[in-house]
Amino acid sequence: MKRYMDEQILDTWIRKPHADTADREPQWVVEGEGGFIRIxxxxxxxxxxxxxxxxxxLMLPSSLSAMQESGSLKAQVEAKQQRKHEQWSFTDETKSIVCTLSWLKHELQRPYLEGFAQAMVVKIKQMRPELLLTGGGMLKPEAHEIAFYECLLPEGEKSVYQVVGMTVFAGRVLMSSFQFPLREVELWQQLAHAAISTLKLAESS
Structure with a gap:
């Protein structure tokens, strides 16, 4: 039976001791005021x-730029009106790396953040049983907490890895998601964690 390259990467990645990043020391370091991240x-x-x-x-890799919305202006306006949240999307030149930030309408108090993230993972697993959860936990940059999880959708050569972070801002869920091909996991898993950890919030008084 033919084994795709991405399946081999997946096998190796899952067997690694650092597959679960919840208790892993970061491999990256931020240098300067928003200058570089060294990995x-x-x-x-x-x-x-x-x-x-x-x-x-927050800091994003400079290889990402704002994603242009497709369709007519009318279609774009209607799509925004139908959304239940505010959303910003970014991608690289190849369109294979996608970062999305969403400020959900869903109201949430900070003590319930971790439980919300866990419930979300359960729901996603119900919708996509083939999805593999590879990590999760809590990050505590600055004065706020960030719940995160990582998962992989195995689809042969099109396998996709995702890192999702979420916190509470102004009483609502603020979510950041990085999605990329499995073959990019060694670099982008760390870049995603680094970017999510630079999130800063200024609550209005």
């Missing part, structure tokens, strides 16, 4: 993203 000695340039009148900020 395994290699620097990657970052850019600061500010949203919601500057009340939310």
């Amino acid at each position: 395994d000695g290699q620097p990657y340039r970052m850019q600061e993203l500010r949203l919601l009148d500057g009340r939310v900020s």
Whole structure:
């Protein structure tokens, strides 16, 4: 039976001791005021993203840029009206790496953040039984907590890996998602964690 390259990567990744990143020391380090993130000695340039009148900020790899919405202006307006949240999307030149930030309408108090993340994982597993959960836990950058989980959707050569982080901002769920091909997991799993960990919130008084 033919084994796809991505299936081999998946087998190796799952067997690694660091497959579950909840208790793993970070492999990356931030240098300067939003300049670079260094991973395994290699620097990657970052850019600061500010949203919601500057009340939310985080660093994203500079290889990502805002994703242009397709369709007519009318279709774009109608799509935004149908959404139940505010959303910003970014991608790279190949369109294979996608980062999405969403400020959900869902109201949530911070003590229930971890439980919400766990319930979300259960729901996703029910919808996509083939999905493999590879990690999860809580991050505590600055003065707020971030719940995260990682999963893989095995689809042969099109297998996709996803890192999702979520926190509570102004009483609502703020979610960041990084999705990329499994073959990019060694780099982008760390870049995603680094970016999510730079999230800063300025609650209005």
